[in-house]
Amino acid sequence: MKVGLDVGGTKTDAVAVDAAGEIVGRVRLTTGWGTDAVTATVLAAVGALGTDAGVDVAAVRSVGIGIPGQIEPGSGRVVHAVNLGVDELDLVAATQPTLGVPVGVENDVKAAALGAFALHGGSGSMAYLNLGTGIAAGIVSEGSLWRGARGTAGEVGHISVDPNGPLCRCGQRGCIEALAGGGSIAERWGRPGPLPVRDVFDAAEHGDELARVLRGDLARGVAAAVRVLVLTADVDEVVLGGGVTALGDRLMADVRAELAASAEASPFMRSLRLDERVELLPTGSPAAALGAALIGAARGAEGALAHG
Missing domain, CATH: 3.30.420.40 (ATPase, nucleotide binding domain)
Structure with a gap:
């Protein structure tokens, strides 16, 4: 199971995706403003997949996050996410210890591109x-x-x-x-x-x-x-x-x-x-969240290879 989040200026869309690539749970939360609130929103969204969407969060093996702003290559650091009140935030460092699984971060439009590509065949x-x-x-x-x-x-x-x-x-x-x-x-x-x-x-x-x-x-x-x-x-x-x-x-x-x-x-x-x-793209499509899930899964695979 992999989880993907599309962190937007007002709402955060979260999906859980099973091994077959099917979306098995989806929730939407209000996005908080500022560094600490954005971090809290990410953690709350993953938790809500379990409490509100019936997802077995213990089966989650990776989390991916799509977010506005610039992402420093090879890192989880977000800079200049002005619509979220975030000047600089290392999302991997802020969330991975609590989530306990590999976390991947990508710009929201690039994440949506991957998700739209997957939805399109x-x-x-x-x-x-x-x-x-x-x-x-x-x-x-x-x-x-x-x-x-x-x-x-x-x-x-x-x-x-x-x-x-x-x-x-x-x-x-x-x-x-x-x-x-x-x-x-x-x-x-x-x-x-x-x-x-x-x-x-x-x-x-x-x-x-x-x-x-x-x-x-x-x-x-x-x-x-x-x-x-x-x-x-x-x-x-x-x-x-x-x-x-x-x-x-x-x-x-x-x-x-x-x-x-x-x-x-x-x-x-x-x-x-x-x-x-x-x-x-159909209205309401979870493309960005799905793409984020794919990015998180790739990060998890990289970690598994690095550790043998």
Whole structure:
């Protein structure tokens, strides 16, 4: 049995996975704020799988954690997880002694990429494009993550595609994230509401001019990210996930239309059939938690090999 946790800014999703790869238990907890509270949330989530989901926690052999922020290669140290109030935290050191099993830690988007790959059949190559407050991708080929030389492979959110576009928090203009990130859209919309991106889509359908611009920018940004991922990594497909994808068919119709329109003038782009190579991760999918479980299991296997 292996456990995986997707530690998000508001909720932590935890799953238990059996030897056959089936999810046999799942719980969701509110994520605490700050270093100590995040650690406590991780421990509580593993315990809740036993008390609330009926999982035999004594059978758990590894725990994997997907979490926002940068993960120092080869370690369990998380830095700059600003949405969690964490500047620096060694999650392995903080949790492994209590859990008593190997613990693996990975960036949440990269964990989700592995999980989405497994849910999608686990063969070929795939890019997982996370559309949330920000935008980033994870690239997987035959079950292995491609991290790049410095771990930044997939950071497509900060590729500028419009030098005259809106200012991005990274300092450039017209980045994919500035066009299509949920945080940027909410800021440019500037009107209160629990789901600003949905409000933008609704208002656009009623003729609001600003909303129409923002909705168009979102499609333009996502389509640009899809093109970048296919043209640079030539993945078989790009799977979209993250909070913005709750828009479902409305989002996909816009993105596919943008991809089709951009291919009209280019036989080469038409030959890539990009609109057929993009799809949506089902809402509520446990991809990130499942991917984290796989990362934890790999850490456990490494430990077993190291100890003979």
